[in-house]
Amino acid sequence: MSNLLINGVPLEERIEKEREFYDNPIVLSYSGLSKLLYSPSLFYRHYILKQRDDDETAASIEGSLIHSMILGDNLDEKYIVAKSKPTESVEKVLWALFNEIKANQKPEYAETFEYCLSDYSAELLMILERYNLYQSMKEETRLAKILTTENEEYFSFIVSSENKTIISPETFKLCSDIAYLVSTSPVYKYMHDSSFDFFDFSSRAGKVYNETMFEMSLFGEYGFNIRGQIDNLVVDYNNKEIRVNDVKKTAKDLDTFVNHTIDSYKYWLQMAIYYILVNHNMSTICPEFDGSWKISLRFIIIDNYAQISSVLVSPETLNSWLTKTQEVFDRAHYHLTNNNFSLPYDYLISEKTI
Numbered sequence: 171m172s173n174l175l176i177n178g179v180p181l182e183e184r185i186e187k188e189r190e191f192y193d194n195p196i197v198l199s200y201s202g203l204s205k206l207l208y209s210p211s212l213f214y215r216h217y218i219l220k221q222r223d224d225d226e227t228a229a230s231i232e233g234s235l236i237h238s239m240i241l242g243d244n245l246d247e248k249y250i251v252a253k254s255k256p257t258e259s260v261e262k263v264l265w266a267l268f269n270e271i272k273a274n275q276k277p278e279y280a281e282t283f284e285y286c287l288s289d290y291s292a293e294l295l296m297i298l299e300r301y302n303l304y305q306s307m308k309e310e311t312r313l314a315k316i317l318t319t320e321n322e323e324y325f326s327f328i329v330s331s332e333n334k335t336i337i338s339p340e341t342f343k344l345c346s347d348i349a350y351l352v353s354t355s356p357v358y359k360y361m362h363d364s365s366f367d368f369f370d371f372s373s374r375a376g377k378v379y380n381e382t383m384f385e386m387s388l389f390g391e392y393g394f395n396i397r398g399q400i401d402n403l404v405v406d407y408n409n410k411e412i413r414v415n416d417v418k419k420t421a422k423d424l425d426t427f428v429n430h431t432i433d434s435y436k437y438w439l440q441m442a443i444y445y446i447l448v449n450h451n452m453s454t455i456c457p458e459f460d461g462s463w464k465i466s467l468r469f470i471i472i473d474n475y476a477q478i479s480s481v482l483v484s485p486e487t488l489n490s491w492l493t494k495t496q497e498v499f500d501r502a503h504y505h506l507t508n509n510n511f512s513l514p515y516d517y518l519i520s521e522k523t524i
Contacts, residue, residue: 179219191218196394200440206502214511228258231335232345233419239349241380250334251342252327259303266297268328287325288317348476357470357480361402361415379403384447392503398443405456410463414444417470424473428481441467442495
C-alpha cells in the first residue's frame, strides 16, 4: 500500500493501524478468508483500517432470525418488533444518523439526551448525499422525504431499541412460518441426537451445541488463528456420530444453491473450516470419540420456495475441499506476511493470461 492517501486515511494513520493489527493475534474466520481471496483491498479496509460497512440487509436479518428461531435462541435478547418500518434505504439513513449522534455524544448526556429527528437536518443532508438518496431533489424536498411523522416515530423506536435488531410484524410472521416448516420437516432429526423426544427431554442421551464458537491456532505454520461459529453441532452417542449442520436461507432454488451457490460464495471453505475446528476441539466436544465414530457434515437449506432439504457432504467432496482450504491458508499467509493487499494472489504473483 504505497499511496499517501488510501480510503481517506493518511499514511501515518495507516501505519499506526497496521501496527495495531499485526501487534495482536490475527484470527480469521470464513468471512475474513473469503475477503482475502476475492478482494484483499476490502479485507484491508475492513480488518485493518476498520472501515466497516456492517449494515444488515433485509435478507440477512431474515436469515439470522430464522436461525435464532430454529436453534431456540432467546428472541427478546436480540430482536424487537416494530409496528411498521420505513423502506430499507430510509431505515439505513435513520440508523446512520443515530450511530453518528451516539459516536459524538458526550458521556454525561448519554442517558438523558432527547432525540428529535428534525434537529439534525444538516446531518441528514450529508447522510443522504453519502448514500446518493434523493439527490435530484431540492434540499427542502429531500428533508421532507425523511422528516415524516412515521420516520420520526421509527427514529424514536431506534433510540429505545437498545441495539436490538428491529423487525417488522410481516418479517416476524414470515420467519416464524419458515421456522415451523423446518421443525416439522424430516431434516430436523439431524439437528438433534437420536434419543431426542419432544415429549420427554430427560431421555436425551447426546449433546447439542447451537451457535457455538470454536477456535484453533495455525501459528506454527501460518501465523494466524482460525475460528468459526457452528450453527448446530450434535453429539449422537447412540449412533456414534458427530453431526455438523450449517443452516442456509437462500434466495435461490435448491439446485442452484447446491450446484452454484456453494462454490460462488465459497461455502465449501466455511464447511471445511468447521471440520478442521471440530477435529481440533474433539477432546472437549466428545472425549469418547474414536475410530468407530464418524463425522457428518450437512447443509440444511431453506430455498426461495420455502423448500427445506439437507445435503450431505461426501468424504470425497470433503477431501477436495480440505485440499482447496490448504491453498486458501497459503494465500492468506502470503498476503499477511508481505503486508500486500493490493490485488488477489493470482494477480500479484504473475501477469494473468487468458
